Amino acid sequence: MMGRIICVGLGPGDPDLMSVKADRLVRGAAHVAYFRKAGRPGQARRIVSGMLREDAIEHAMEYPVTTEIAFDSADYNAILASFYDEWTRRLADLAVSHEVIVLCEGDPFFYGSFMHLHTRLQGLCEVEVVPGITGMTGCWHATGVPITWGDDVLSVLMGTLPEEDLVGHMRKAHALAIMKTGRNLPKVRRALAAAGRLDEAWLVERGTMPGQRVIRLADTDLDDCPYFAIVLVHGQGRRPEAAE
Amino acid sequence: MMGRIICVGLGPGDPDLMSVKADRLVRGAAHVAYFRKAGRPGQARRIVSGMLREDAIEHAMEYPVTTEIAFDSADYNAILASFYDEWTRRLADLAVSHEVIVLCEGDPFFYGSFMHLHTRLQGLCEVEVVPGITGMTGCWHATGVPITWGDDVLSVLMGTLPEEDLVGHMRKAHALAIMKTGRNLPKVRRALAAAGRLDEAWLVERGTMPGQRVIRLADTDLDDCPYFAIVLVHGQGRRPEAAE
Numbered sequence: 448m449m450g451r452i453i454c455v456g457l458g459p460g461d462p463d464l465m466s467v468k469a470d471r472l473v474r475g476a477a478h479v480a481y482f483r484k485a486g487r488p489g490q491a492r493r494i495v496s497g498m499l500r501e502d503a504i505e506h507a508m509e510y511p512v513t514t515e516i517a518f519d520s521a522d523y524n525a526i527l528a529s530f531y532d533e534w535t536r537r538l539a540d541l542a543v544s545h546e547v548i549v550l551c552e553g554d555p556f557f558y559g560s561f562m563h564l565h566t567r568l569q570g571l572c573e574v575e576v577v578p579g580i581t582g583m584t585g586c587w588h589a590t591g592v593p594i595t596w597g598d599d600v601l602s603v604l605m606g607t608l609p610e611e612d613l614v615g616h617m618r619k620a621h622a623l624a625i626m627k628t629g630r631n632l633p634k635v636r637r638a639l640a641a642a643g644r645l646d647e648a649w650l651v652e653r654g655t656m657p658g659q660r661v662i663r664l665a666d667t668d669l670d671d672c673p674y675f676a677i678v679l680v681h682g683q684g685r686r687p688e689a690a691e
Numbered sequence: 692m693m694g695r696i697i698c699v700g701l702g703p704g705d706p707d708l709m710s711v712k713a714d715r716l717v718r719g720a721a722h723v724a725y726f727r728k729a730g731r732p733g734q735a736r737r738i739v740s741g742m743l744r745e746d747a748i749e750h751a752m753e754y755p756v757t758t759e760i761a762f763d764s765a766d767y768n769a770i771l772a773s774f775y776d777e778w779t780r781r782l783a784d785l786a787v788s789h790e791v792i793v794l795c796e797g798d799p800f801f802y803g804s805f806m807h808l809h810t811r812l813q814g815l816c817e818v819e820v821v822p823g824i825t826g827m828t829g830c831w832h833a834t835g836v837p838i839t840w841g842d843d844v845l846s847v848l849m850g851t852l853p854e855e856d857l858v859g860h861m862r863k864a865h866a867l868a869i870m871k872t873g874r875n876l877p878k879v880r881r882a883l884a885a886a887g888r889l890d891e892a893w894l895v896e897r898g899t900m901p902g903q904r905v906i907r908l909a910d911t912d913l914d915d916c917p918y919f920a921i922v923l924v925h926g927q928g929r930r931p932e933a934a935e
Contacts, residue, residue, distance in 0.1 A: 458710070458822075459822070461712075462711070463710065463711050463712040464710045464711070464712060464821075464822060465710065465711055466702070466707065466708045466709065466710060466711070466824065467706070467707050467708070467709055467710070467711055467714050468705075468707040468708060470711050523931075524931045525931075527931035528931040531931060554824070554828050555837075556828075556831055556832060556836075556837040556838055556839075557828070557831075557837075557838060557839055558839050558840070558841075558843075559837070562837040562840065562930075563930060563931065565837065566930075576832060576835075577708075578702075578703070578708060578824050578828050578829060578832045578899070579824065579828075580710065580798070580822050580823065580824050580828075581825070581828065584798050584800075584801070584822050584824075584825065585822060587800055587801075588800060588820060588822045592800075593799075593800040593801075593803070593806040593809065594800055594801060595800075595801055595802050595847070596802070596806065597802075597849075598849045598851050598852055599802075599849075600846060600847065600848055600849075600852070600856075600860060601846070601847040602844060602845070602846045602847075602864065603839070603844065603845040603846075603847075604844055605841075605842045605843075605844075607842050608842055608844070612844075615863070616844060616863065616864075619859070619860065619863065620846065620860075655822070686806070686807060686810075687767075687768045687769075687771035687772035687775065687807065
């Protein structure tokens, strides 16, 4: 018997937006693995709530640290690397004789944590990855307005970037999606203001999920910024206007 | 009886990558509308091949022009605007008493043609839009390599942009997705070379579809560049490396 690992993109949060393939794999899974912060239910696990087989065996991959240590420190790097090494071994061992479904929010190849296992698993066992709708796509749908038109340039930025880099990209692109906001939200707001884009910016929390909230970033209380929020600026590119 | 229009994102091409919601709406649809070039089957219609009800009524919205007239000319604008105006009227009339499913490749709010109907339909009838996996997501999965890591900046560019604009964005971003290549492919290749990124660039044709092809852009025969091709440059951002 030959097993394998299949990482399944779950999409932005609404289970109805999972792909047909992801839905089938999740419902049929005997072994399910997912990342989460220790002590939390985990967003990926929450999305598949009510979908798993009763006899499914769950493997919660709990991050040893998240924001307690500076992300660019040597300690953080070493701790995370050994965490990924350890789960690579455990999943590869399971995959000798089992099929393991790894759950991943959004799309696994777009800033996803699974990529750290994906690179390590090469050559150890068969690995397949199923695309998903990205979280930012769910968020721009939450605004009810298209994100890009015609020749618009869309830049995807992380709130963790240096402020001057953010300003530079915000000035050059037409449409913007800014992720990893959270504690970086005050910096992101200052950068948008410096780039002259703050009045066009929206903050979207929990896009496509219960409790979805869409507000102008300029009106946001900066003391209240959840991690699962994305800032969007819509492109206004070329479109054929009605003649009359 | 009150109808409505639901635009459904079909994803990158593989019907198994359609969302559960899109799959259900497409299979149940009594009225189905989709854009296509006159005389062609159309990519959206091809994706749902074998899925439609036998009694489904099809509305092929055939573009009056595509590439025969310069896209920035007043004529092109006027012809397309009246085409969208006409289909807005026809779909809104249908939606008085019917539910109409509009098919859209990829994600409808990401450079999708439906947006031109979406803006015109506001206030005329109920309109819902269902997100889909973008074509570029399908293409980066075709390469088997994650597109973005850590703090990578991803810029999405159109091959129709001026060459100097392309070069500027290609220099600043870590990861790139370049769409609307086709006849612009020689320009895109020159711009990537000028930005020092050509050796990292991949051309992906028909991502997730039969006949999928992934080749280094530097090795591509420029006389053979289909419209449904996307050029990708992968980000190489921060990741915790194995300690040993």
